[in-house]
Amino acid sequence: MPRRLLSGLAAVAVALAPAAGTVLAAPGAAEVVPPPGIEAWRADARHLPDPMTADPADVRWFLDGLGPDGRRELAAAYPGVVGNLDGAPVGLRYEANRQAMRAAGEPYAGREGDFLLFDPRGQGRVAQVFGDLTAARRIAVLVPGAGNRAGNFWRGVGGRALRSPALQGLGILEEARRYGTAANGFAVVVWLGYDAPDGIDLPAAREDLARAGAEALVRLVAGLAAVRPDATMALLGYSYGSTVIGLAARRLPAAVTDIAAFGSPGMGVATAAELGTTARVWAALSPHDVMRFVPGVRLSGLGHGRQPADPAFGARRFAADGVADHDHYLALGTDAQESLTRIAVFGDDRPEVRP
Structure with missing residues (x-):
């Protein structure tokens, strides 16, 4: 699999010609998918806030003004919109x-848990x-990478549990509980709010999917900041998920104090400073990870820039x-x-850090 990506990137150096077609085209405009039911929502005579354009802080203000009964009525009438509405109460x-999950039927009906986003269309989100996100003072947002879909969110890519984003997020919370009371105000959001590439192939070498994901991620984080204004956040980007975070970084609020990239093909820039964020930037790459073979280039629409774990990138390194x-x-x-759990909870990966 990595040879396909490596070959595709290497070909750029010798194939910069019109015949290369769309593979070598510059990244297109980010296309964010509207939530289910948006047409009826926009047609509502009450002039409801547009879920695609309204500032999440304004969404919160509008919904606060409706009162509990009014908010519940909206959720019942437009579950596909309200369930995905950044700035709405958790x-x-x-x-x-x-x-919405009950209405979607199997395999979603009866799924236990708390969900900030659900859309069964296409690959699913x-x-x-x-x-407890309603009381969290520290929030970790885990962004998975290639191969992830709503259909394998719980069973894992290829049916392997260790590749399940849901189980990975639960594992971070369980690891955090080793730190006692420090974990009481900690919550993890595992966010698959974009169409991830199928695998390590040419679509994964382009930024198009990451650009759309970055747009959605910026809104998610702004929504969290609106409903949990006293909380700080750590964004954890695995593989292509780190590319999504990299493209979103300069538009994230100051509440994001830490960004960690691991198994990353690149974050769309050559240095941590170019991310344009005030957050601490962390990176790790296992010596056994195939990502170490990915060229650190961006050329004619292919590649994601220097590996974040490269010392020249300027990120804080953590062990892998x-x-x-x-x-x-x-x-x-x-x-x-x-290390990722300590970064998520404390903003520091040192083993001696304790509450």
Whole structure:
């Protein structure tokens, strides 16, 4: 699989010609998919805030003015919109998404948990919360990479549990509980709010999907900041998920204090400074990860820039020597999983950090 990506990038150096076609075209405009039911929502005579353009802080203000009964009525009438509405109260989104999942039938009906996002169309989009987000003072947002779909969100890519974003997020929360009371105000959001590439291939070498994902991620984070204004956040980007975060970085609020990239093909820039963020930037790459063979280039629409774990990038490095391959960064007990949990909870990866 990595040879396909490597060959595609290498070909750029010798194939810069019109015949190369769309493969070598510059990234297109980011296309963010509207939530289910948006047509009826926009037609509502109450002039409801547009979920694609309204500032999440304004969404919160509007919904606060409706009162509990008015908010519940909206969730019942437009579950596909309210469940995905950044700036809406957390509990209201949970309620709307439970309704939408029941309506979607198998394999979603009856799925337990709290969800900030659910859309069964196409590849599917989902965001599950672990911990009490309504009281969280520290929030980790995990952005998965290539191969992830709503259909394998719980069973894992290729049916392998260790590749399940949901189980990875739960593992971070469980690891955080080792720190006692520090984990009481901690929550994890596992966010698959974009169409990820199928695998390590040419679409994964382009930024188009990451650009659309970055647009959606910026809104998600702004929504979290609107409903949890006293909380700080850490964004954890695995593989292509780190590219999504990299393209969103300069538009993230100051509440994001930490960004961690692991198993990353690149974040769309050559240095951490070019991300344009005030957050601490962390990176790790296992010596056994195939990503070490990916060229650190951006050329004619292909590539994602210098590897974040390259010392020249300027990120803070954290340990990943015990990671067996590209799939095991968040496996329980690895040095990377422990470091990522400390970054998520404390903004520091040192083992001696304690509450």
